[in-house]
Structures are given as structure tokens and as C-alpha cells.
Amino acid sequence: MSILVNEGLWLLDNNIDPYVGGAFRHSPLLLSLFSTIVPPLPIIWALSDAVGAWALLRIWRARQGLSSLKGTGSDVENLIVSVYVPSAYFEYAPNAPHSYLLNPYLLLPSLALSTSTFENTLTLLALMFASEGKVSPALLAIAFAVHLTPSSILLLLPILMVLLSSPVSHLASPRPFHGNLKRIPFLFGEFTLYWLVLVGAACIIAGGSWNWVRASWGASLMLPDLTPNPGLWWYFFTEMFDHFRPFFLMVFSVHLVIYILPICIKFQHDPLYAAFLLVGVLGTFKAYLTLADPGLFLSMISLFPEVHGYLRHPIITTLLHLHAALLLPLQHVLWVSEGRGNANFYYAASLVMGMAGGAGLVDACWAGMRIAVGDAKVGAEEKVEGKGKVMWEVVQQ
């Protein structure tokens, strides 16, 4: 969501409830953070991006099974070393940090001081702590993320599964989930506890009223604000009759939720990949989509180099994203600033964005499953009877 924090802060300073008018849709904790400890300076966003990149690096290392104790240098040293020593590149510094920091989809919201940067950072921190096996920090981070954006609840189950198993890649060798399922209720209870504490802290700053719940979380469910965004919801609901609104709001919300179980069951051998796919689902079908959401999905692809070879149409996904990235600002300017276009132009561009996200998601699903099937190895038998017989053998890699 865009930067309305300044408006909220001003309203708070003037003793006007920020949640009454519908101008402010963020959590009250952001208000309290930015009005007490630090004002909303751009450096905060830069730090948040840096933390996110660092978290991505740590997830990579956990997935590769590299413990952080290995080696003599710290992460930063290794990062610098990797620039000069190519062989060290893939051990200490994969594409992950570069793909996060240089991704234009992530850079632009950060420049625009959008709070989606914080949501991405918290998601990555949750995944990082989960990959490293630290239960409580992971649950706290995901509780924070859910507090900021309720749609992040999609990631709760994969994170629990990562906590119970391991983040190491098992894509190529699927097996049933080997973690202790009985611990899931306890972990969920702990997550609920942290979430309730955050809700309590938010209520304290909001002065005991519950307006903020409806304004911040209710916005994702009720879609009161139909400001155009790169997502797919807003246009649909501008042309919706009020009679059907509750039904379609339910459909769109359920649409997000129904992906959780199938993806987690199918990829139970590699829950980190399941989390990655659910990030992709969020990045395409979220209520108030920003550029940072598909951006996170694209950056996280760098965590899974093993599937890169099995992607069927990466070039098409890339071109669709390029297409959307060029069209979206163009049509927005044409519609809103110049008045020569109309909403349909921008909606078409957002449809292209949706297609790009969908293409990437489908391709990632395919690759994640295809890698389990293995490669075919062609072998040639020796000449028998003057004819060479070509033999196909499936080899698991």
C-alpha cells in the first residue's frame, strides 16, 4: 500500500482518529513506530531492503546446507570475496542479494516509500528464521507480517512445515513429510499468542477503539478503496453491482486461501518451495497488489537454481513482465494525468501483469514437479546385428 503514513501521522498529531475517514489503512503499529522512534525517512526503506537481501542470502545458505560457522569470514566479507573469486561465488554469494537489491520491481516501491517493502522484509525474515530452525523468531516475524497484511497468512503453513523439517532442497527426491505433525498446533498457538500481543499493542496506540481493524484488515476483505493498482481486483469491483459484491469478495478471498493446502501437500518434501509458490500466488492475486509483491516472487527464483533448467517458458514470462512493466506506467499516465486514455487501458496492462505472474507461477509449479521426474539419458548399445539400437534410460539425478 502506498505511503499514507504521513497522513496518518499528521492526523494522529492533531488528535483526529486516523481511521475514521478512510485515508489511512495501515496498522497502528506503523503509526507508533514512525511517530516515536524514527520519522519516515528514506533511509529506513534502504535499511529494510538491505535486511531483506541479507535474509535472502541466509535462506540460500541454509538451503544449500552451508552453516554460517563454516569459513572464516563473515557474510559481508564473503560477499566481497566472491566478487573477485569466481569459484567462491556460488558458495558465498549467489544471485540472491543482487536479484533482490537490483530488482526494479522492488527498487521502485522502496523509492516510493511504500510499506510493502516492510512486508517483504518481514516475509523474508520469517523464511530465514524458519530455514535456520529458530522457531520463535520465525513465528514472531510471520505474526508481524500477518499483522501488516492479513493475506500473508498464506505463508504460515509452509513456514511451520519448514520449521518442522528442513529447508534443504529435496525437490528432486520427493518423499512424504517427515516432520512431527503433532507439533503444529503448538506452533500455531505460539503464533497466535504473538499475533494477539501485537493486536494488543495496536489497540493501545489506537486508544481502545477497533476502527483500525476494519480500516486495515477489513480493507483486504471488503475492498472499500478502489484505487487503481497493478492487481486484478479493483477493476472487477468497479463494475460490480452491489448485490453481488459480498459473493465475489468471498470468492476472491477464498481464491487466495484454496492454494494453501494443495501446494503444501504437493510440495511437502520441500516446504520452502511451497512457500515460494505461495509468494507467487500472493504476488498475482493479492487484494491491494503493489509492484513489490511480484518482485519478491521474481527475486526468490534465485533461491532455486535447480529448477531453472526445467522452466518451460522463462523467456515468455520475462517478456510478459517486460511488457507489463512498460505498459503499466504508460497507461496510467495516459489515463490519469493526460486524460487521453481511460480505465480500460490501465486494466489491460494490469491483465498483462496478471498473466505474467500467472505464467511465472505455473512455470515454477511445473519445474518443481518436473525435476522430480528426472532426466532421460540416451545411451547407445553396441552394435548387434549390424544395427545400433538406441536405448532410453531414465536416470534420477
Added chain:
Amino acid sequence: MRFQRLPQACLLLLTCFMAWAVGSSDSTASTGERAADFFGRHDSGSGHTNNWAVLVCASRYWFNYRHMANALGMYRTVKRLGIPDSNIILMLADDVACNARNKFAGSVYAEAGRHLDLYGENIEVDYRGYEVTVENFIRLLTGRVDPSMPRSKRLLTDDRSNIFVYMTGHGGNEFLKFQDQEEISAFDIADAFEQMWQKKRYNEILFMIDTCQANTMYSQSYSPNILATGSSQIDENSYSYENDNDIGVSVIDSYTHYVLKFMEGINKTSQTSMQDLFDSYDPVKIYSHPGIRSDLFRRPLDKTLITDFFGGVAQAEVFPLQDIVGSSNHHDNGPSAPTTRKPDTPSVPVVLSTTVISLPRLTGETHDWDNWWKEVRKWTSIFVVGCLVSWISFVR
């Protein structure tokens, strides 16, 4: 096991809930009181929020050209001073501009040189021709109109409306002739005004009438907040001002001419008072003795602005909320001003199109206590979150 820390966790939750309960005891003043503060009367102003005008020309036929011009001149003046067409009810026989005898077809002039066309292209006549009747006039004033009457022909006033009622035509001792067919008497008008007062359809009325023996028409009024003025006394005629030789008839009445001439010097921000207008009456020039009736009017005439009735200007006073102490003293019906801060000069009327100078704070008292409490709340929530984060990072 993990559950060793469960009691601590429950304690933390309990403190959070207690803090929330304490925080929710922060009370705010009711919104109704704050709105009443904002809109209530804070000085000796008129307290009106909108202006209406009812301009009636009760004559028809070519030789009553001047009555049409009277009404149209008043129409132009009130429009110029800001009353919109939606708030003006213009009742004319409207048979002059396109009359076969009108050498200047489609135009109505109010002075001999024909410099200013009052008919023009965009006047809005609400009741024309045979619709100008006594019954329609009284129905208009009292609001008892047929449901089929369109909104543009209704007087949609409320208890904060200042109404300027102007009537012109042929009249006599306590009567006014409507279109050569019927009469309306001073008693009818007085009763209509009283019905309006009972139904809270006006805040103040300025009743101006330009006929023969006009002052008798307002003599029977008995409702409060009515300021009345007429062009001539009993047993006195009102005379026309001048003829135009090309039009061939009298083009304006003398009383109305001098009033309009006075009005030409007024604009929307003018501070000229009604007393100035009444002081400008010159019985020698007008050839009759204009009258004023202000006993029903509760405000002093030198504090009543012309634009209170003739213009569409509301007085807006914007002041910071700290200066209102105690929201309970301001429910009033009288002109007393119990604010702690009184403006030293009469408040400048702000034309409705300008932007508000300072943003009013519509929430409760901005005491230091409130600010301090807000700071406490903010830091408490940060503290709670910080505790949680540090507990998790160091203990678990």
C-alpha cells in the same frame, strides 16, 4: 518444554489487555456538541447560513413596464451579490420583453439611455404569466405546494435562511393588486409570514415593497425577525422615475431606482449596513416618504449588513478550538455570546468561494493531558512490541 514460559506469556497478555482497557477510557466530547460549537452563534451576527430572494411583480400589460423593470433590476442586483438562481424565486407576468409594442424586442431596460439590458439571455423566471397569483404566492411562502410543483418553484428555506421579499405593482391601503384580477392584503402577508415562522422557514426576512401606499402593507405583520421597508406612506402615491422616449413608457419606479442606485455601490464584501440604506432615502427626490419598520427586528440596523439580505454571503468565523472553553455554554437561542474570545472587530464576511484559513480541529479539547496521554500510549505500544522482540531473541 516450551510450556515453562506459558505463565509469563499469559501475564504479558494480561498486562496488554489491562493497558488496552485503560486506554479505552479516554473519553471524547460528543460530536453533536462539537458541531453545535462550530455552527453556533458566537457573536451578534445574524446566524443565517443561506440567502433566498422572492421577487414579485404583481402587474401585467405593457403600461406596467416599470414594475417588470423593478423586479428585474432587483433580480440582477441580488444575483450580482451572490444569491444563485436556485435560491431566487422570480414571479413576473413576463409579457413585456416580447410584447408586440416593444421596439427593443427581448430586452427590458430600467433607465432612459437603455444601457443595461435586464432581460438578457440567462434570467430564470420561475412563475410567469398567469401563474403569478395570490394563491401561488401564499403557497410558495408557506410551503404548501402541490407535490407536482418542481423544486425550482419551491421556497426551500430552513430556519437559517434569510429571505429578501420584494413586491411591486399597484397597491393601496393594505392591499396589493395581482394582475388586475385579485388582491392580496396585508393581513394575508402577515399570516403567511407567521406560518413561516411557526414552520421555521426563515431566520430573518427583509420585506421591501414599492407600490402606492406601500407602508401599509407591512403594518399588520406580527412575526419576529421581520425588517420591512416601503416606498410611500398611507394616502401617498409612489411615482415613476423617468420615461424612455423610444420605449414610450415609464421604465423604472423612483423608489426602486434610488435603492438600485445605492446597491450599485455594494459588492459582496461590503460592510455597508441597512441603516446606511435607510439613511440614503431622500423623500424629496423620491417624491414620497419611504417607511421602515424595525420593531419586529431584533438586531440593531447599523450592525445588519446589506449583504445579509441582498447577497449570498455567509459569515464564517474560523478560530482554533482551544479558545472554546466548555462545550455546554453554547446552546443558545439568544444573541448572547458566551465565548471566551470575542473578535475585536466585526468579523469580515468571507465570500463563500475562498478557502478556509485554518483547519479547524473537530476533536475534543486539545489539552496537554490528552497529548501526554497520547504519547504514553504510543510509547507503551512500542515498549510492548520491543519487549516481545527482545524476549524472543534473548530468551528463546
